[in-house]
Amino acid sequence: MSTAALTNDSQEHHGASPATAKFGMIIFLISEGMLFAGLLGGYFVLRWAENGFPWQAGHSWPPSKDIAKLPILLTSINTVFLIASSCTFHMSEVAVQKGKSGLAWLFVTIALGSLFVGVQCYEWFHLHHEGLWFNTGGVYGSSFFVITGFHGIHVAIGVLLILWCFLRQLFYRSFTPSHHIGLANVALYWHFVDVVWLFVLTLLYYV
C-alpha cells in the first residue's frame, strides 16, 4: 500500500478538476438510481403482491376493467424522441470535442426533450380526462402518476440544464475541446434519465 495517491486537485475557487466533477456526478446518479429503485421496488411489491406475476393465472393489471388504458403506442413513439435526444446530445459533445460549437445538436436535444415532456403532459391530461388520476384506480393510478411524475420532473430539470449549457455556449463559448466538464456532466445526467425511463416504460406500460 505504499503507492502514493498523487491526486490533489484542490484548486481554490477554480472548481473541481474534470475527473473529480465527473466522479461526483456518478456518485450523485447512483443516489438517484436508489430513489427510482425505491419507487419502482414499491410498485413491484404493490403490483405483484396483490395480483400475481403476469404469467400466473388470475393475473389482472390494471386491477379493474373500468380503468383507462394507457396510450402505449403514443408513449412508445415518445420514447423514440427521448432516445434520439440522448444521441443528439452525444453528437453535440462529439462536436465540442472537435472544437465546434455543438449548438445545433444542443438545440435539437432541447427540442426533443421538450417534446417528450409535452407528450407526457398531454398523456397526463388525457388520462385525467378519461378518469384516471392520483386518487382513482387505486395503486394503479397512484404508482403510475407518482413514478412518471418523478421521472417527468427529472426530464424537465434536464431540459433546463441543457438550456443552460446552450446559453453558456451561445454567449460565452464556455465549452472547449479541453474543458467541457459541465456539458459532459449534464450529458451523463441526461443519459441516466433516459435509462431510468426504459425501466419505467417496461414496468409501467409494457409488462
Add this chain to the structure above:
Amino acid sequence: MSATTIDAPVQETTSHAHTDHEVGFIRKYLWTYDHKMIGLQYLWTALAFLFLGGALALGVRWQLGFPGAEIPLIGKLLPATVAIDGAIIPGGYNMLVTMHATIMVFFVVMPLLIGAFGNYLIPLQIGAGDMAFPLLNELSYWLYVLSGVILLGAFFAPGGAPGTGWTAYAPLSSVAAYNGTPIGQSLWGAALFVNGLSSIAGATNYVTTVVNMRAPGMTMFRMPLPVWSLFITAILLILAVPVLSAAAAMLFADLNLGTSFFSPQGGGQPLLWQHLFWFFGHPEVYIMILPAMGFSSEILAVFSRKPIFGYKAMVYAMIAIGFLGFVVWGHHMFVSGMNLTLSAAFSVSTMVIAVPSAIKTFNWMGTIWRGSIEFTTAMCFALAFVSMFVIGGLSGIFMASTPVDLFVHHTYFIVAHFHYVLFGGSIFAIFGAIYFWFPKMFGRMLNESLGKWHFFLTLIFFNLAFFPMHNLGLGGMMRRIADPTVYEHLRQLQPLNQLCTIGAMGLGFTTFVFLWNVVMSLRSGKKAPNNPWNSNTLEWTVASPPGHGNFEKTPLVYHGPYEYSVPGLDKDYLPQTEPAPENARLESH
C-alpha cells in the same frame, strides 16, 4: 516495504492557502464556501436543535414520571394541541415523542457527526484545501436549515405536529382520519425529503473528496479512522437516504393527492412503508454510529499514546458493518407479520454484525491496553463511549433473536437499547469530539475542570435516566403510552419511571454546564497551540483555527496516522508530515 524507504512523492508543492482576505459578514458566516465555516454552521445549528430536542424529551419524561401533573413554569404556555391546563394530553404526548425523535435523529446526531465534523475534518485530515464541491457543500447546509424550518412549522400546523412516532407507520401516518394531523404529517414528510437532499449533497461531496483530493502520500490506508468512518457513512447515505425520500414522497402523496400506496382499500400495502422505511432505517443506525466509532478511535489512540490496535481490522470491520447494515432491516419487523424462514434469516444476519462490532471493541481495548493514558475530558467521553456502546450493543443482540424480540418489542427495553447506542454511543462520542477538536476549531481550549463536571454528571445522569428502562421494559411497560398508571401491572413500576425522569432532568441541567463551558472558553479560554494533544494527523500541523485554504503548502504524507511511542524516537508522536528517522520501526506503511 520498509518504513525508511517510503516513497515520498516528489511534487511541486503549490501554495494555495490565502492570507485571510476581508470578506463581509454574510460571505463569512452565512454564505461561505469554506468547509470549516460550513462545519461550524452545522455545529451551532445542530446544537440549537439539541436543546430543543432535549426540551421535548423532558416533556415526555415529565408526563411519564408524573402523569397528568401540570408542567412547572412553562406548562400554561403550551398550545392546546399539546397540553390543556398545563398538563400534557395523550395526543400532545405523541407529538412530543415524534418530534423529539425526528429532531434528535435528523437534526442533531446526523448533522453533528456528519455535517459538523465531517465537513470540518475530512479536508483537514486528508490534506486538502477544501471539499471537492464547495458550493454544493453550502447548499447542503441551507437545505438542512430549510428542512428544519419545515419540520418546526409542523408545530404550528392545524391539528399540531405529527404524533405517529419517528417511524411514522402506515396507515396511521398515511390516513388523515387516523392521525388527525395530516398537515403536520405532510410537513414531516416534506422535511425528511428536503433533509434527504441535504444529506445526499453532503455525502456526494464527502465520497468525491476522499477519493480524489487526498494529499500526496495519503494512501487510503494512511487515512485517519475518522475519515474512513465518514467515507463509509457517506456511501451508506448515498444508498439508503433516497429510499426514505421515495417513501416520504409516497406518504406525502397518500396524504395530499389521494393516492393509496399504504391503504389496503386501494390495493396498497401498509407493510410496504415499513419495508421502505427500515431499508433506510437500519443503515441509518450505522450512519449514526460509524462516525462516532471513528472519532473515538482517534481520541483513544492519542490519549493512550499508542498506535490504534489493528488499524486495518478497524477499517474492514467498518466496511463489514456498513455492508451488513443493508441486509438486516427485517429485524425491526419481527412482530409485523413475517414469514418465519425470512425472520430466521434476518436473525442470523443481525447477529453476524456482532462480529465486526466485537472486533472494534476488542481493538479499542487493545489500543488502551498498557498505554500511558491521559484522562482528558475528551478521553473520558471516548472511554465512556466504548462502555455505553457495549451495553447498547449487547442489548441489541437480545432483539436480534426473534423469540426474544416478540417479548421485548414495543417495550421500554427497546427504548433503553437505542438510547444506549444513540446517546451513550453517538452523543458521548460527539462530546468527546467537541472537547478534542474545539481547540482546532476556535483557537481556544475548553476548560478541563468544567469538562470533567460535564462528563461525570452526564455519565451518572445518563445511566440514571436510561438504565432503569431495561427493567421497565422487561416489567412489561409498552412504548408510546402517555400514561403508564392507567395499566394495573405498571403502577408498581412508577417509582422507576420517576427515577428515569429525575435522571433526564439531571441530563438537561448538565447540558447547561457544557454550554457554560463553551461560552466561557470562547470568551476567555486558554489559547490553543497548533497541536495541543501532540497528535499526528494533518489538522494539527496548521494554525488553530486554520486559515483559509488550510495548508500553506500541500502537505506530504510519509506514514500512517497512529505512530505513537515509536521506539527510537525522542518524542512519543510522529506527525504524518514528518519522515521517520532511519532507526525507527513504524507500525504503518
